[in-house]
Amino acid sequence: MSLVLVALFAFALVIGAPVAVALGLASVVAIVAFDLPVHVLAQRAVNALDSTPLLAVPLFILAASLLNAMGVTTHIFDLVRLLVGRIRGAVAQVSILVSLIFSGVSGAALADIGALGKIQIDQMVAQGYRKQFGAGVTIAAATIGPIFPPSIPLIIYASVTNVSAVQLLVAGIVPALLITAFLMAQVAVMARLYDLPRDTMSPSLAAVARKTLVSLPALLAPILLIGGLLSGYFGPTEVAGVTVAYSLVIGFFVYRTLTFKAVWEALRETAEATAGVLFIVSTAAVFAWVLTLDRVPALAGEYLLGISSNPLVLLLLVNLLLLVVGMFLESIAAILIIAPIVAPALHAAGVDPLQLGIVFVLNLMIGLLTPPVGMSLYMVSIVAKMPVHSVVRGVLPFFIPLLLSLLVVSTVPAVSTWLPELLSR
Structure with a gap:
């Protein structure tokens, strides 16, 4: 069957x-x-959507759409440029840091590219960077979004594997910072090798102060979100709702750039994006039920444990599986299909559930950079108006820091587990 x-x-x-x-x-x-x-078709499909953590998905999408509609991304980009200064490769470094900041409200790689991609690439081209290098930096930096909270893939993984969504989101903070550091190190090396341009913007204390004042309300959105999760006062759904409310307040009363038409457009985009995600969730639940009836998860667990009982060996095997799967299958569908099959076996072997969740999602985010189905490649191709093969060439050097990050997260459990354990004491 x-x-x-x-x-x-x-x-x-x-x-x-x-x-x-x-x-x-x-x-x-x-x-x-x-x-x-x-009748199981309707029952399983509806039950899959009856999940409190999944309520956070449309709210996080809406918060990112609202902040993007305000036009605050340009202010944040300019502020980080002033802070980084006129080092070689500065604008590329700024692109990575801005992706980290924006990931604190978007929760998805494609949302980061849609909101920031054109700004990042245009800024780098204007400074004298090759366009395909700018595309590569933009795509690689977008992988930070689904690891740093709020992460839509992590929320979906938590709902499928019965892991605490809050702990899993917190577990993504250190790995996301690690990815950021490795990407910035890669840019620093390439800046020396290829004599990348210095930024033309001259920083001054007055300019930094002015831009900080303008950007501060937007910068407080990710701080509010992360602070709510770390404090334990909010779960993912509650903090998502608070972030949406905060975005509306600053959009209408602080920046005054948000209009009712823009809110309506953000709601429409959110409905479309949420419908696509939840359609996959519901149909994947029925698909997984058929596999479970045929004992596929149990047989897969027995097979994996038959190969080795060493947690690291099993984790590396799953890495190989997911890197291949990520080349062909959309990330949310891959989580919904594969996670219920392999997670029980790896938990039984001693792999920490939080570490496995981060490894799982990071693998699939790297898959967004790989043909033939890498959606990030096509998204940047559209945003930058570049052929896909040029985008692929631009991103190739950035597989080095991403795969190095994956290796560290896979072999050092504390990278994922240290912060959740510290906060739970």
Whole structure:
């Protein structure tokens, strides 16, 4: 039964069906063909959406849309440029830091690229950088978003594997900072090797003070979010709601650049994005149910534990699996299909659930940079009006810091577990 299900799913993808449709169609055919109860389709699909952590998904998407509609990203970019100064490769370094800041409200790689991509690439080209280098920096920096809280993939992973969403989001803070540091080190090396330009903006104390004053309300949004999670006063859903409310307040009463038309457009974008995510969640739940009936998770667990009982060996095997899967399958669908299969076995072998969640999502975010299905490549191609093959060439050097980050997170559990354990004492 499982072979038929997977074959139907693969066939649907090959002929160009959307991932959610492919999952749902394969599940329906398998359920009917093997005389399984049809009413389970609706029951499983609805139950998958009946999850409190998932309520945070549309709220985080809305918060990012509202902040983007205010036009504050340009202010933040200029402020970080002033703070970094006129070092070689400065604007590329600024792009990475701004991605880290913006990831504190967006929660998704594609949202970062959509909000910041054109600004980042245009600024680098204006300073004399090659366009494909700018595209590479932009894509690589966007991987920080789904690791640093609020992370939509981490929230979905937590809901699928019954891990604490708050702890998993907190667990992503140190790995995200690690990725940022490695990316900045890569840019520093490339700045020396390729004589990258220095920034033309001359920093002064007065300019920094003015730009800080303008940017401060927007900068407080990620601080509010992270502070709410770390304090324990808010869960992911509550902090998402507070962030949306804060964005509306500063948009209407502080910056005064937010209009009712812009809010309506943000709501429309949020509805479209949320519908796409939750459609995948519901159809993947039915798909996973059919696999569970056929004992696929149990058999996969027995197989993995039969290969080795060493947690590190199993984690490296899962890394290889996910790097390949990420090349072909959309990240949320991959989480929903694969996480329930491999997570129980790795937990049984002694892999920390928080570490596994970070490793899982980081692998799939690297997959967004890899053809043939790497959505970040196509997103930047559209934003920068570049052919995809040029974007791929630009991002190739940045696989080094990303894979190095993955290796550190996989081999050193404390990178993911230290902060949650510290806060839970």
